[in-house]
Amino acid sequence: MNDLLIPVLLILLAPLIGGLVYGFERIIKARMQRRIGPPLLQPFYDFLKLADKRKMIVHSAHAFLGIMHFVSLWFALAVLLLGGDLILVIFLHLLSTSLIILAGYSTRSIFSHLGANRTAISILAYEPVLIIIAVSIFMLTGSFDASAAFNWDQPLLYKMPLAFIALLLVLPIKLKKSPFDVAEAHQEVTGGVEIEFSGIFFEAVYTAKWLDYVFCYTLVFLFAGNNILLGIGLMVFTFFYLNALDNSSARVNYKQMLRFSLTVSFSLAFINLLINIFT
Amino acid sequence: MYPLITSLFLVPVIVSGLLLILPKTVARILVITSSLVLAALSLYVFINLDGVLYFGVPHYVNDLVAVADIVLLVYFGWIALRRRSWLVGLMTVLQFGGLLYLLKILPADHSLQFMVDKLSAFMFLLINVISGIIAIYSLRYIDEEHCSSFRKKHFLSILFWFIAVMNLVVSSNNLEYFFLFFELTTLASFLLIGFRKDELSVKNALTALWMNQVGGVAILAAIFFIIYNGYGEATFSNLLAHASASGILLPLALLSVAALIKGAQLPFSKWLLGAMVAPTPVSALLHSSTMVKIAPFIILRLSPALKDTPVATVVIALTGFVFVAAAISALSQDNFKRILAYSTIALLALMIMMAAVGTPVTIVAALVLILFHGMSKCLLFLNAGILERVFHLKQSSDMDRLGESGPFTSLVITIGFMSLLLPPFGAFIGKWLSIETLGALATDKKLLGALVIVAVAGGGAVLSLLYFKVMGLLIARTGDHDKIRFEKTGLVYAGTMYVLLGLIILSVLGLPLLLTGYFVPVASQTLGMPVAVVMDGWNMHIGAMKLPMVPLLIALFLLPVTIITALFIRFKNVDRVKEYMCGEKINYSFSSFYFSTDRATPYFTTTGILFFVALIVAALI
Numbered sequence: 036m037n038d039l040l041i042p043v044l045l046i047l048l049a050p051l052i053g054g055l056v057y058g059f060e061r062i063i064k065a066r067m068q069r070r071i072g073p074p075l076l077q078p079f080y081d082f083l084k085l086a087d088k089r090k091m092i093v094h095s096a097h098a099f100l101g102i103m104h105f106v107s108l109w110f111a112l113a114v115l116l117l118g119g120d121l122i123l124v125i126f127l128h129l130l131s132t133s134l135i136i137l138a139g140y141s142t143r144s145i146f147s148h149l150g151a152n153r154t155a156i157s158i159l160a161y162e163p164v165l166i167i168i169a170v171s172i173f174m175l176t177g178s179f180d181a182s183a184a185f186n187w188d189q190p191l192l193y194k195m196p197l198a199f200i201a202l203l204l205v206l207p208i209k210l211k212k213s214p215f216d217v218a219e220a221h222q223e224v225t226g227g228v229e230i231e232f233s234g235i236f237f238e239a240v241y242t243a244k245w246l247d248y249v250f251c252y253t254l255v256f257l258f259a260g261n262n263i264l265l266g267i268g269l270m271v272f273t274f275f276y277l278n279a280l281d282n283s284s285a286r287v288n289y290k291q292m293l294r295f296s297l298t299v300s301f302s303l304a305f306i307n308l309l310i311n312i313f314t
Numbered sequence: 315m316y317p318l319i320t321s322l323f324l325v326p327v328i329v330s331g332l333l334l335i336l337p338k339t340v341a342r343i344l345v346i347t348s349s350l351v352l353a354a355l356s357l358y359v360f361i362n363l364d365g366v367l368y369f370g371v372p373h374y375v376n377d378l379v380a381v382a383d384i385v386l387l388v389y390f391g392w393i394a395l396r397r398r399s400w401l402v403g404l405m406t407v408l409q410f411g412g413l414l415y416l417l418k419i420l421p422a423d424h425s426l427q428f429m430v431d432k433l434s435a436f437m438f439l440l441i442n443v444i445s446g447i448i449a450i451y452s453l454r455y456i457d458e459e460h461c462s463s464f465r466k467k468h469f470l471s472i473l474f475w476f477i478a479v480m481n482l483v484v485s486s487n488n489l490e491y492f493f494l495f496f497e498l499t500t501l502a503s504f505l506l507i508g509f510r511k512d513e514l515s516v517k518n519a520l521t522a523l524w525m526n527q528v529g530g531v532a533i534l535a536a537i538f539f540i541i542y543n544g545y546g547e548a549t550f551s552n553l554l555a556h557a558s559a560s561g562i563l564l565p566l567a568l569l570s571v572a573a574l575i576k577g578a579q580l581p582f583s584k585w586l587l588g589a590m591v592a593p594t595p596v597s598a599l600l601h602s603s604t605m606v607k608i609a610p611f612i613i614l615r616l617s618p619a620l621k622d623t624p625v626a627t628v629v630i631a632l633t634g635f636v637f638v639a640a641a642i643s644a645l646s647q648d649n650f651k652r653i654l655a656y657s658t659i660a661l662l663a664l665m666i667m668m669a670a671v672g673t674p675v676t677i678v679a680a681l682v683l684i685l686f687h688g689m690s691k692c693l694l695f696l697n698a699g700i701l702e703r704v705f706h707l708k709q710s711s712d713m714d715r716l717g718e719s720g721p722f723t724s725l726v727i728t729i730g731f732m733s734l735l736l737p738p739f740g741a742f743i744g745k746w747l748s749i750e751t752l753g754a755l756a757t758d759k760k761l762l763g764a765l766v767i768v769a770v771a772g773g774g775a776v777l778s779l780l781y782f783k784v785m786g787l788l789i790a791r792t793g794d795h796d797k798i799r800f801e802k803t804g805l806v807y808a809g810t811m812y813v814l815l816g817l818i819i820l821s822v823l824g825l826p827l828l829l830t831g832y833f834v835p836v837a838s839q840t841l842g843m844p845v846a847v848v849m850d851g852w853n854m855h856i857g858a859m860k861l862p863m864v865p866l867l868i869a870l871f872l873l874p875v876t877i878i879t880a881l882f883i884r885f886k887n888v889d890r891v892k893e894y895m896c897g898e899k900i901n902y903s904f905s906s907f908y909f910s911t912d913r914a915t916p917y918f919t920t921t922g923i924l925f926f927v928a929l930i931v932a933a934l935i
Contacts, residue, residue, distance in 0.1 A: 091888070103876045130873055137785065173753045233894075
């Protein structure tokens with residue numbers, strides 16, 4: 036019963052948890068810059084304010100794809116938290132990303148298109164790394180199921196430290212954190228695919244980002260096996276690492292991002308895979 | 315059963331002949347009815363075929379085959395002289411010499427030249443259904459072609475004759491027969507690629523000819539070594555019976571070479587890319603459903619013998635390389651059909667790889683990919699024809715208004731690409747099975763497994779980038795087009811599209827049934843051992859692989875249903891506004907991005923050649 040209760044609760048509360056993480060992140064980021072920062076619940080205040088705005092859309096398909104992006108991401112997260120097959124989870128996540136890319140392309144807005152292009156390129160940067168990590172986990176646990184990793188009696192981290200570093204290097208791409216936030220890049224493409232969403236329809240895209248937090252931190256948690264304390268430690272570490280990195284680095288362009296990810300992160304994951312295969 | 319199978323050979327031949335003489339309206343009816351009849355026949359054969367059916371043909375057919383071989387080679391020689399193509403000439407001379415020598419040393423007595431098992435029946439179904447759809451589609455396509463009415467008849471006639479040849483290829487057991495049919499498919503592709511008779515078509519047709527002739531030479535050499543090694547008759551079944559005999563690797567490697575060439579693997583990918591100048595139904599026929607599928611078919615046939623040999627290792631490594639290389643090459647292309655061609659090469663590589671690995675699950679994966687790739691690529695290629703004919707678009711960068719002028723076509727193309735990429739579609743299932751079984755392979759063959767996984771993961775991501783890049787151009791529209799109205803493309807075009815879309819969606823819905831009743835029996839007969847399939851609650855187990863059905867079913871609602879709904883849904887009481895674009899007032903042309911791959915591509919051919927050398931070397935050591 037307990038096995039099912041916690042994942043289900045996590046799934047149901049995922050947007051709330053993600054929102055809190057985001058709120059906390061804004062405070063931490065501000066403190067790192069010696070600012071006070073917004074209150075913890077600021078994301079939710081923003082959420083309420085957005086709901087109150089005049090409803091405007093470019094066209095219905097665009098708005099609908101944004102909503103379905105949120106729904107399908109939630110679904111991918113649910114499969115992950117319920118311990119589903121990791122390869123399937125990665126592809127379900129790709130499915131949800133594909134919907135937001137399509138939404139970005141479906142308008143005649145230059146920034147929306149640029150953002151969608153860049154999101155598609157980001158997939159090339161992180162997806163192979165994630166698949167290699169999933170295969171490494173398979174090599175260790177003998178199963179592609181996330182549940183096998185959750186129940187593994189010793190932390191995966193000890194056997195696959197390089198894969199963890201690779202994950203840390205691709206997470207900024209997924210979460211659109213500097214230096215790899217090319218897909219969103221407010222100063223360049225003003226939010227990319229998000230730009231043509233507004234009001235209540237932007238809400239879906241906005242909260243989908245919260246879900247992405249939960250998704251990414253769950254991936255981090257996988258590396259702790261069944262050691263919950265270590266898992267929490269890893270998540271906290273990742274949280275501070277991501278924010279420190281975001282605060283301290285400048286954005287690279289998409290080519291540099293691609294090159295870095297496919298050479299450094301990919302190689303790290305691959306070396307780890309080789310180690311897992313040969314030992 | 316026997317008369318039904320023979321009718322699969324004879325009906326298309328008769329139709330092919332009739333099409334040349336019948337008037338247009340009767341020919342139309344004939345094409346449609348015979349396509350339906352062939353599809354029904356192949357379905358019946360598939361359902362009712364148990365075990366392996368061997369049958370021989372009368373003695374004089376052997377002589378007929380020999381004569382046909384010689385006539386064919388004389389024709390090739392004539393082409394070589396007429397077009398002054400020394401490569402075609404060289405290959406023809408090689409084949410001619412080899413053939414005459416073999417005819418001298420071959421035992422005069424053949425028995426059981428044909429073998430029809432579930433794998434053949436599987437291919438029958440694929441060939442006849444997809445080719446039937448393409449034939450019906452060509453009725454209109456070729457009608458709009460600027461050429462004489464005789465050449466139009468000629469075109470349809472070749473199509474049906476080609477269906478017959480394909481049916482023969484997949485059911486021949488004797489390698490000498492197989493050689494003839496293999497060469498006949500080469501002839502068909504030569505004729506169809508060169509159909510437009512302009513300079514480029516002729517040039518590309520010649521390229522296709524000599525490259526595929528290399529495959530023919532390889533088959534002849536394989537026959538020679540089978541005889542030379544004293545295995546007895548040169549047949550597939552005999553070859554498999556000697557799976558552990560010494561010297562078996564060389565014929566296996568040579569047949570694999572023939573397969574890899576037919577499957578346009580690097581460095582022989584040029585012929586398939588060149589084939590894009592042909593009329594679109596030809597591209598669809600050669601690239602989606604039929605001819606290139608001979609490649610995975612041969613490897614599947616050989617897989618019990620090929621498994622765990624050095625030859626298989628090289629084939630796996632080669633195809634892993636091709637998967638990435640073809641995907642990368644596609645990124646720099648603009649022509650819609652060339653993009654599709656490269657992606658075909660990449661996916662063929664995956665099918666061949668799966669067949670060469672040869673475990674039960676990979677065989678299932680190969681079959682799943684063959685079928686679903688066939689349907690999706692057929693859909694996409696036929697749409698390329700519609701784009702060309704109805705919308706006058708050939709380059710993908712020109713397609714940025716399609717979302718407004720042709721929402722239906724843009725929807726179908728989007729679904730076509732998605733079906734090659736994402737859950738819950740069959741091609742995704744194939745890819746998923748591939749990754750997970752390669753993971754299992756890595757526990758056994760460590761380094762190879764690891765490298766191939768990297769190739770599949772990397773190439774897969776490149777392909778998804780490619781598909782998004784193309785899809786992105788097709789769907790853009792402004793708010794003025796919020797209410798869409800499907801364009802009218804005409805009965806034939808729209809009808810074939812609906813049939814293909816229906817097949818794709820139905821096969822996704824019926825996937826559990828298809829797996830248990832369709833793919834798994836074929837795989838277990840091909841391997842000669844049972845493949846365990848168990849339904850355990852909501853999970854289906856194929857061998858060691860687990861397919862959870864619930865997420866797939868939900869994904870069905872998320873993806874195809876979402877994309878279709880997105881076109882029709884209307885939000886009421888919401889204001890429509892122009893794009894915000896951050897206040898920019900620039901005129902922006904929505905072309906896509908390209909990658910310059912010039913720095914990488916020159917190495918691809920060289921690497922491909924090295925792999926082919928390694929293939930033969932691996933067999934010799």
